Amino acid sequence: MNNSVLVIGGGIAGIQASLDLANMGFKVYLVEKSPSIGGRMAQLDKTFPTNDCAMCILAPKMIEANSHPNIELLTYSEVEKVSGEAGKVKVKVKKKASFVDWSKCTGCSECAKVCPVELNSEFDENLGKRKAIYIPFPQAIPNKYTIDKRSYPPCRVACPAGVNAQGYVALISQGKFKEALEVIRRTMPFAGVCGRVCTHPCEQDCERGQFDEPVAIRNLKRFVADYELRVGREKAVPVERTKEGKVAIIGSGPAGLACAYDLIKEGYAVTVFEALPQAGGLLRYGIPEYRLPKEIVDNDVSYIQELGVEIKINTPVKDLGEIFNQGYKAIFLGAGCQESMKLDIPNEEAKGVVYALDFLKRANSGVKIDLGNQVAVIGGGSVAIDCARVALRLGSKRVHLVCLESRDLTSKDRMLAQDLEIKEAEEEGLIIHPSLGPKRILTENGKVASLETRVCTSVRDEQGKFAPRFAEGPVTTIEADTIIVATGQKPSTVVFKEIEKSPMQTIKVDPITLYTNIDGVFAGGDVVSGPADVIAAITAGKEAAISIDRYLRGINMKEGRPETLKRVKEVSKAGVRPKARHSMPTLELGKRKGFDEVDLGFDEKTAVEEAQRCLNCAVCSECRECEKVCEANAIDYEMQDEYVELNVGAIILASGLGLYDISPLTEYGYGKIKNVITAMEFERLTAASGPTMGELKRSSDGRIPENIAFIQCVGSRDFRNKIYCSSVCCMHATKEAMLAFEHHPGTKSTIFYMDMRAVGKRFQEYIARAKKEYNVTYIRGRPGRIEVNHENDNPIIWHEETTSGEIKSFETELVVLAQAMVPQITKDLAKILGIELDEDGFVKAPDKLLQPLDTTRQGIFACGYVHSPRDIPDSVTQASGAAGRAAEAIAGGK
Amino acid sequence: MNLEDIIKETKTYYCLECGKCTSLCPVSRYNSNFSPRFMLERALMGFGDELIHDRELFSCLACYACSNLCPSDVDYPVFTQKVRNLASGEGEHGDCAHSGILFSLMRLMSRSDIRQKRLDWLDGCHTSEKSEVLYFAGCAPYFEPVFEDIEVSPVNIARNSIKVLNALGIEPMVLPNERCCGHDLLWTGDVETFKKLAQFNAQMIKESGAKKIVFSCPEGYRTFKIDYPQYVELDCELMHITELLAQNLSSLSFRAKRSNPEVKRVTYHDPCRLGRHLGIYEPPREIIRAIPEIKLTEMEHSGDESICCGTSAWTNCSSYSKQIRVERLHEAKATGAEALVTACPKCQIHFKCAMVDKGTEKCTNIEMKVMDIVTLVADALGDKSSE
Numbered sequence A: 001m002n003n004s005v006l007v008i009g010g011g012i013a014g015i016q017a018s019l020d021l022a023n024m025g026f027k028v029y030l031v032e033k034s035p036s037i038g039g040r041m042a043q044l045d046k047t048f049p050t051n052d053c054a055m056c057i058l059a060p061k062m063i064e065a066n067s068h069p070n071i072e073l074l075t076y077s078e079v080e081k082v083s084g085e086a087g088k089v090k091v092k093v094k095k096k097a098s099f100v101d102w103s104k105c106t107g108c109s110e111c112a113k114v115c116p117v118e119l120n121s122e123f124d125e126n127l128g129k130r131k132a133i134y135i136p137f138p139q140a141i142p143n144k145y146t147i148d149k150r151s152y153p154p155c156r157v158a159c160p161a162g163v164n165a166q167g168y169v170a171l172i173s174q175g176k177f178k179e180a181l182e183v184i185r186r187t188m189p190f191a192g193v194c195g196r197v198c199t200h201p202c203e204q205d206c207e208r209g210q211f212d213e214p215v216a217i218r219n220l221k222r223f224v225a226d227y228e229l230r231v232g233r234e235k236a237v238p239v240e241r242t243k244e245g246k247v248a249i250i251g252s253g254p255a256g257l258a259c260a261y262d263l264i265k266e267g268y269a270v271t272v273f274e275a276l277p278q279a280g281g282l283l284r285y286g287i288p289e290y291r292l293p294k295e296i297v298d299n300d301v302s303y304i305q306e307l308g309v310e311i312k313i314n315t316p317v318k319d320l321g322e323i324f325n326q327g328y329k330a331i332f333l334g335a336g337c338q339e340s341m342k343l344d345i346p347n348e349e350a351k352g353v354v355y356a357l358d359f360l361k362r363a364n365s366g367v368k369i370d371l372g373n374q375v376a377v378i379g380g381g382s383v384a385i386d387c388a389r390v391a392l393r394l395g396s397k398r399v400h401l402v403c404l405e406s407r408d409l410t411s412k413d414r415m416l417a418q419d420l421e422i423k424e425a426e427e428e429g430l431i432i433h434p435s436l437g438p439k440r441i442l443t444e445n446g447k448v449a450s451l452e453t454r455v456c457t458s459v460r461d462e463q464g465k466f467a468p469r470f471a472e473g474p475v476t477t478i479e480a481d482t483i484i485v486a487t488g489q490k491p492s493t494v495v496f497k498e499i500e501k502s503p504m505q506t507i508k509v510d511p512i513t514l515y516t517n518i519d520g521v522f523a524g525g526d527v528v529s530g531p532a533d534v535i536a537a538i539t540a541g542k543e544a545a546i547s548i549d550r551y552l553r554g555i556n557m558k559e560g561r562p563e564t565l566k567r568v569k570e571v572s573k574a575g576v577r578p579k580a581r582h583s584m585p586t587l588e589l590g591k592r593k594g595f596d597e598v599d600l601g602f603d604e605k606t607a608v609e610e611a612q613r614c615l616n617c618a619v620c621s622e623c624r625e626c627e628k629v630c631e632a633n634a635i636d637y638e639m640q641d642e643y644v645e646l647n648v649g650a651i652i653l654a655s656g657l658g659l660y661d662i663s664p665l666t667e668y669g670y671g672k673i674k675n676v677i678t679a680m681e682f683e684r685l686t687a688a689s690g691p692t693m694g695e696l697k698r699s700s701d702g703r704i705p706e707n708i709a710f711i712q713c714v715g716s717r718d719f720r721n722k723i724y725c726s727s728v729c730c731m732h733a734t735k736e737a738m739l740a741f742e743h744h745p746g747t748k749s750t751i752f753y754m755d756m757r758a759v760g761k762r763f764q765e766y767i768a769r770a771k772k773e774y775n776v777t778y779i780r781g782r783p784g785r786i787e788v789n790h791e792n793d794n795p796i797i798w799h800e801e802t803t804s805g806e807i808k809s810f811e812t813e814l815v816v817l818a819q820a821m822v823p824q825i826t827k828d829l830a831k832i833l834g835i836e837l838d839e840d841g842f843v844k845a846p847d848k849l850l851q852p853l854d855t856t857r858q859g860i861f862a863c864g865y866v867h868s869p870r871d872i873p874d875s876v877t878q879a880s881g882a883a884g885r886a887a888e889a890i891a892g893g894k
Numbered sequence B: 001m002n003l004e005d006i007i008k009e010t011k012t013y014y015c016l017e018c019g020k021c022t023s024l025c026p027v028s029r030y031n032s033n034f035s036p037r038f039m040l041e042r043a044l045m046g047f048g049d050e051l052i053h054d055r056e057l058f059s060c061l062a063c064y065a066c067s068n069l070c071p072s073d074v075d076y077p078v079f080t081q082k083v084r085n086l087a088s089g090e091g092e093h094g095d096c097a098h099s100g101i102l103f104s105l106m107r108l109m110s111r112s113d114i115r116q117k118r119l120d121w122l123d124g125c126h127t128s129e130k131s132e133v134l135y136f137a138g139c140a141p142y143f144e145p146v147f148e149d150i151e152v153s154p155v156n157i158a159r160n161s162i163k164v165l166n167a168l169g170i171e172p173m174v175l176p177n178e179r180c181c182g183h184d185l186l187w188t189g190d191v192e193t194f195k196k197l198a199q200f201n202a203q204m205i206k207e208s209g210a211k212k213i214v215f216s217c218p219e220g221y222r223t224f225k226i227d228y229p230q231y232v233e234l235d236c237e238l239m240h241i242t243e244l245l246a247q248n249l250s251s252l253s254f255r256a257k258r259s260n261p262e263v264k265r266v267t268y269h270d271p272c273r274l275g276r277h278l279g280i281y282e283p284p285r286e287i288i289r290a291i292p293e294i295k296l297t298e299m300e301h302s303g304d305e306s307i308c309c310g311t312s313a314w315t316n317c318s319s320y321s322k323q324i325r326v327e328r329l330h331e332a333k334a335t336g337a338e339a340l341v342t343a344c345p346k347c348q349i350h351f352k353c354a355m356v357d358k359g360t361e362k363c364t365n366i367e368m369k370v371m372d373i374v375t376l377v378a379d380a381l382g383d384k385s386s387e
């Protein structure tokens, strides 16, 4: 026989049962699913029939339970499994991760002050706010904070590199721009670059898009990068070398630099070898300045250098062996795709045919280029669009773009460039010729004269593979002085012969580790994937950094890598109001002649407003601001759910009450009609610690109502809803009417009832007092409908006064609904406990008369609202009874 | 069936006397002498006699606004229906509108030897002698001359119904000797005559070989679906035309130009029999939304909160009925709609009557097009035969 008892539910009933047993000398485990004990009573303002302050009565009990040597509180915990038999029960309890080490937390609340994530407070019935790190109410026991963290936000899961978008967006919403940038740099160094040119898969998946439009995540990222440039950046502090082994990176594109960045932060010495005179790869030599200005690339690159990454420019690497000879222990190859694809059509060698990468490189290096008046660009991707827009800026009169793909952006054969860049290019004057393939180049005197094309009927096959098909048909010929070929790139064919490559010249690697066929050599980015995008390259660099670290430390490169992030399941959109996404202001069309940036960036106000559109999908954004201010060092983001096994002799179930969803009772308009609230909301509004500091105000106009109506039995005593009487609402309505009067003397209350259930001691006198001293009128009749006076938002109650038989409409300023209450026990929990419930969902007693507090399973007892509709005095009485039964069961078995 | 049985059958025992019914009743709102709660209370308290001889017994519209939300699930309309039967046994009856002509017609139809000439309206419609589908025309041909003066043409609804069925490729049967469904007799207490009509209809339909009956009148539909099974056997699938149309929307091709292009915004009035009696709220709305260039705007009370047109079974039509209608028309007008669309010929008759009979001041200024949903659909489909 085990001498301890498990109590489930830390409401008044659970607390009382625990204290009784503890005082008898039994060991008690009190399991509560929310972060604090107290239950519903903690939410109440006053309690009938004495009108005592609920918290004043409850708090001492909570404290006693917390400090009692025989009681072990397990808050934020739930029972997962129960086995064994009466007397010897094994219980498995899940302690949900609170992400705060409660043995350290002092309850100082500094964390909550800085937390940028705010949401509706359940404790305040969604009328007030709380932070992601919180205690439910000031007097909470234990007085320890909990982080509400629910997996990962869709944006972060969608980002290949796992950039914490919710984190920085949340901080921007609070005007914390510097901190937001920090969050980005925790994952990667390219805030300025990615804020401009990222293909933003995060926005595709942004949950806000399910509601109206996605948050402008990329533009927000750009905003914080620009902000830093504007206010001036302090030089980054070099990272200390803590790890053995130098790493060489070949290529200073985004893949190489992202890899270098992660490794330097891990404490390795890193050197980047770059063939060209400046670092950045295609960021510098590919993407034109009107999209990505040089100073932005400079800023992101110098930040990496300041951390200690050495970049050797003008240093082409020819031989990997030589690098190893210099003492480097691992190599990351991020050489990109340097060679343009050929067209393989007649006259391709003619003068006037140029290739996209060479063309862009020259343009980006400021070399003067003469293209002539007419230019034809071949290709339908972003590179082709960039070439075309550069050609327009270099002064060509007519720029054509010829591509195999369709201009219909919904088709499977659509152009690969992004919607917005196509639109902008067309606005700037680009003429697009879709669904055409180049056939041959016509020349005059060995110089390009025009391009002959043929009709392309289909680009990709069923499997989505590139397999163009052409039709016989009219030949379109486009006159051109210059033809720019932008049909793709591949890695340079000449270098690193020893590395295994595909027929397309791309390097073959292990898909998880990015390891090549040569010991110590890793590769990633375009050199592996073929031409892709910046964020993919960054991701590859980061993955390689993980492998290299593991390689150098001699641990398995595959097993135990960080897991992919799990997406949060459900995101509440309750109360979200539609608000359009802010669009990016752009340079006027007429001014887009030089290489000035087209997108102008958000100003501070726009950025903050846009960031406020974020739904904070995962609640805690992992911005780590709380960690910074917690002097006790209590925050632990890595915390996991914990399971404890308890051995007990008996169980008392006291899981209390839930509130019945009354929104389907449309006749009362709850949730639709303003100034119709529930009784629990009323309690929070009059409570001094509530969201309005005890001011009972109407939501529609903030006025204090002088005329209040209470409607009883809403969802109770109703065949369509809950057939039973909830038993406490007649009395709490009377109490609330009195409270309204106390708050605002003179307030007139009217209670619409069917029968006043005043069955407790002195309850009848209580009602008499309400009538006599508190201006409360009782009208017998169940209202049929609430309508609205649209002039003043007053609800109008249609009812029959059944005592006189008159139908009346009653206009009032506030309606309080006596929402039905339901036993708070799920079928799952009943199954875990192995107990039966009655048809209304309350705990079933084997014998209502003689064993009312027993359940259908021996050794398990019940008390409080989950047992039957009960007020506080009755719940406490039952609790003592259940404690007695449990003690008897244990002692009896001794 | 005596009062005791009625109380049992309609769950009146459970009544809490809460008055929710009365506060929802459109009649009680204007007629302070009528209260469903009070009717029930008298039955429960043993004042059956008083109840049976109360003139207000015939005031209920059987609109189900009350029972739809009754916390005790009491079926007040059926309670009324059965008590009226008791009352009629004692010579009580309601006040009959239209000089009783409509009731005379119903009773005439209950004779076996009558020869009706009820199919003159079929021109332009494709029907067949033998089909699995039967269109139940009901009393439309008889209503036609009675309501000519207020410009309601129930026959037009019948004709349009068949045209719409034709558009779906259905050429239904229409029976030449069909009888009134008996709805009004049943609800005014004349169960005997009702039974006769039901038997005639059941017999004829069985002989016709129909497998499915389509109604455009919600009363006929309700009567066949809920009341007939208690008196006669009939093994057919029953459907309201809006259900059939909603299921087959994709096979209808609406014309770009309708014959009544001035109607752009409409509002829909749920007939009580179709709505609260049978729970059909969505199909008519789906149909309206599918018609090009028509916008549906809901009234303040719609769906299961819809308000009755004010009279049922041509009985106790009074100034209260009028007030109910005028209120409803004001609600319709407030939506900004050009037309009030409904799916019941009687609703249309009652609304139009309220606009023609300019009795009270409030209604003199209401002008509103009232039309049946099948007419709206037929207009949007275009009349193939006239093209």
Ligand SMILES: Cc1cc2nc3c(=O)[nH]c(=O)nc-3n(C[C@H](O)[C@H](O)[C@H](O)COP(=O)(O)OP(=O)(O)OC[C@H]3O[C@@H](n4cnc5c(N)ncnc54)[C@H](O)[C@@H]3O)c2cc1C
Pocket (backbone or CB within 6 Å): A008, A009, A010, A011, A012, A013, A014, A031, A032, A033, A034, A036, A037, A038, A039, A040, A041, A044, A046, A047, A048, A049, A077, A078, A079, A654, A655, A656, A657, A658, A679, A680, A683, A728, A732, A735, A821, A824, A825, A829, A863, A864, A865, A866, A870, A871, A872, A873, A875
């Ligand atoms: C608006 C309103 C006003 C009221 N006013 C009064 C009043 O003035 N006077 C009065 O006497 N009564 C009043 N009552 C009734 C009173 O709130 C209840 O009688 C009382 O709270 C019941 O106590 P309890 O411990 O049984 O349940 P609860 O207070 O509901 O506590 C149950 C606890 O169990 C926890 N729990 C639930 N499920 C689990 C689980 N699976 N695992 C672990 N923990 C779980 C819950 O989180 C909660 O903390 C009022 C009720 C309402 C709704």
Ligand code: SF4
Pocket (backbone or CB within 6 Å): A100, A104, A105, A106, A107, A108, A109, A110, A111, A112, A145, A629, A630, A631, A632, A633, A634, A635
């Ligand atoms: S800052 Fe730290 S110690 Fe203070 S309440 Fe927060 S978690 Fe607890």
Ligand code: SF4
Pocket (backbone or CB within 6 Å): A111, A114, A115, A116, A117, A132, A133, A147, A619, A620, A621, A622, A623, A624, A625, A626, A627
């Ligand atoms: S990490 Fe940020 S969002 Fe999460 S609790 Fe801490 S401060 Fe709040």
Ligand code: SF4
Pocket (backbone or CB within 6 Å): A153, A154, A155, A156, A165, A166, A169, A205, A206, A207, A208, A215, A217, A613, A614, A615, A616, A617, A618
């Ligand atoms: S709403 Fe916010 S948290 Fe959610 S996906 Fe969008 S940006 Fe991320």
Ligand code: SF4
Pocket (backbone or CB within 6 Å): A712, A713, A714, A716, A717, A724, A725, A726, A727, A728, A729, A730, A731, A754, A755, A756, A757, A818
């Ligand atoms: S306690 Fe009163 S208000 Fe609550 S359900 Fe019972 S009778 Fe209705």
Ligand code: SF4
Pocket (backbone or CB within 6 Å): B014, B015, B016, B017, B018, B019, B020, B021, B022, B036, B037, B040, B066, B069, B070, B071, B072, B073, B074, B076
């Ligand atoms: S609403 Fe129902 S329970 Fe209430 S009085 Fe009417 S019939 Fe009785």
Ligand code: SF4
Pocket (backbone or CB within 6 Å): B021, B024, B025, B026, B027, B028, B036, B059, B060, B061, B062, B063, B064, B065, B066, B067, B076, B077
């Ligand atoms: S059915 Fe309609 S008219 Fe009859 S009592 Fe009920 S609400 Fe009133």
